[in-house]
Amino acid sequence: MNPDLSRLRPYPFERLARLLEDASPPDLEAINLAIGEPRHAAPEHVAARLAAHLGGLSRYPTTRGEPALRAALAAWASRRYGLVPELDPERHVLPLNGSREGLFAFAQCVIDRSARPLVLMPNPFYQIYEGAALLAGAEPWYVNPADPETPAPDFEAVPESVWKRCRLLYLCTPGNPTGTVFEPPLLQRLIERAHEYDFVIASDECYSEIYPDEARPPPGLLQAAAAMGLDDYRRCMVF
Numbered sequence: 236m237n238p239d240l241s242r243l244r245p246y247p248f249e250r251l252a253r254l255l256e257d258a259s260p261p262d263l264e265a266i267n268l269a270i271g272e273p274r275h276a277a278p279e280h281v282a283a284r285l286a287a288h289l290g291g292l293s294r295y296p297t298t299r300g301e302p303a304l305r306a307a308l309a310a311w312a313s314r315r316y317g318l319v320p321e322l323d324p325e326r327h328v329l330p331l332n333g334s335r336e337g338l339f340a341f342a343q344c345v346i347d348r349s350a351r352p353l354v355l356m357p358n359p360f361y362q363i364y365e366g367a368a369l370l371a372g373a374e375p376w377y378v379n380p381a382d383p384e385t386p387a388p389d390f391e392a393v394p395e396s397v398w399k400r401c402r403l404l405y406l407c408t409p410g411n412p413t414g415t416v417f418e419p420p421l422l423q424r425l426i427e428r429a430h431e432y433d434f435v436i437a438s439d440e441c442y443s444e445i446y447p448d449e450a451r452p453p454p455g456l457l458q459a460a461a462a463m464g465l466d467d468y469r470r471c472m473v474f
Contacts, residue, residue, distance in 0.1 A: 242369045247362055300330035316458035320466060334441045334474040339367040341472060345403055345435050348372025352402040357388040359412060361439065364405040386413035390425065398432045407439040409453050422459035429470040438473045
């Protein structure tokens with residue numbers, strides 16, 4: 236048995252469900268923000284497209300994903316973030332069964348537990364970051380906000396001794412649960428530190444398409460790297 240299993244904490248959604256069991260706001264309709272789950276039916280054209288391909292559900296897909304899917308994902312991300320040259324579907328894209336799978340597995344690939352590594356993550360955070368770090372044999376290091384009224388993590392407060400031991404930095408932008416959006420200057424400073432201190436950035440951008448102003452979609456890590464001329468995207472992984 237992996238001894239690191241004993242270091243894992245209870246899954247927060249289970250504890251939250253217990254805390255809310257008997258709670259009901261008087262004369263108000265509760266809005267459940269516990270889990271990022273759609274509250275509306277899927278668009279009809281999406282449901283129809285899925286139904287049209289049910290015949291393929293009895294077969295295993297290719298490990299790398301269908302070429303047409305990877306090409307579509309590369310084209311979308313290149314358009315969305317203005318990437319020139321465009322992403323290469325053969326080198327830059329891998330479909331997953333949800334971002335949690337990749338966020339966890341990636342840590343197991345990049346962490347060398349013999350080196351007393353640290354994995355940095357914003358606080359508050361999605362619990363898979365912590366669990367992935369612990370089971371990879373690393374120590375989580377929580378980047379807190381400078382001010383409780385300002386939910387953005389304060390990366391300037393991270394000591395150099397911590398950066399030197401960092402092997403993986405988890406980001407979440409737009410952030411869950413704070414809604415914090417990391418702007419390009421901050422993302423670029425973090426990319427520079429990744430190159431300086433030899434670590435990798437895993438940017439969880441699963442909420443990238445939820446924003447109030449159509450004219451100002453949230454920027455992303457690849458967009459920030461491309462603006463620096465780093466179109467090989469080394470040390471940058473986006474989920």
